[in-house]
Amino acid sequence: MNFLAHGYKYLxxxxxxxxxxxPDWLSVIDRKVRARSRLVAPVVEASNDPQVREIGLGILQHHADDDIFHRCALFQQLEAELSSGFRRFMPDRYDHRPGFLGHITVELLLDATLAAADTSLLDRYYDVLAEIDAVDFEAVVNTMTTRPTDKLVRLIxxxxxxxxxxxxxxxxxxxYRLNQVLHRVKLPAASDDVIEVLAAARDTLTQRGPDLLKIVANGS
Structure with missing residues (x-):
């Protein structure tokens, strides 16, 4: 799941x-900085600070949702279908991009499906983020990570x-955004040819995206 699918229910x-x-912001900042459930849960349990608890519970929700999402048969089916589509343009069997792109394209297009279904949703999502004091937020997050970072404020x-x-x-x-992600993980950019795959995937996610969200909401 991506940003909007993780957060849209909690505006x-x-x-x-x-x-x-x-967790996704930290992966952009530094993949060695992690807010894992085993680090976050004890901080949440020990704290009476509402700010600490809300941020920590949000992180834990991210991990719980991802666990359900990535294990569900529908996600795995869609990931495989998209990976196969990308493989047509990246035939080298040692090329890691088709599987990687199949995975993240499902997630990004799920966000697009959500936003298309409710045209005010993205604006409301960003409006809520504007309420966050990024300095205080970073300080709380640093109590729950493998090591502290001073880059979260700028990233937000x-x-x-x-x-x-x-x-x-x-x-x-x-x-363009997918190629930015490929660059970040040190993989070559995808060619414009794969736009064909993205267009077909968009239609698929429009149809099947609501089913994915229901699976996560039901917890199985």
Missing amino acids: DRPLFMAGTAV AAFRKERFLDDYFDDERLL
Whole structure:
């Protein structure tokens, strides 16, 4: 799951909603900085601070949702279908990109499906993020991570300003964002040819995305 799918149900709980974004934000900052459940849960359990509890519970919700999402048969089916589509343009069997792209494209297009179904949702999501005091937020997150970071404040500011979730509505802009992710994990960019795969995947997620969300909501 991606940012919007993790957080859209919690617009009335700003810190919790922002907490659901923390594991993905940290992976952008430094893949060695992690907020794992085994680190977060004891901090939440020991704290009477509402801010600490809301942020920590949001992080734990992220991990619980991801666990259900990635294990469900429908996600695995869609991931395999998309990976096969990408493989047509990346035939080298040692190329790791088709499987990687199959996985993250399902997640990003699920966000696009959610936002398309409710045209005010993205604006409301970003409005809620604007309520967060990023300095205080970073300080709390640093009590729950494998090591502290001083980059979360800047990332949250950039995340709010750039609004890259808007780019998921367009196949060419989506490919640009996917190539940014490939660059971050040191893999070559995908060619424009794969826009064909993205267009077909968008139709598939429009149909099957609600089923994925129901699976996560039901916890199985």
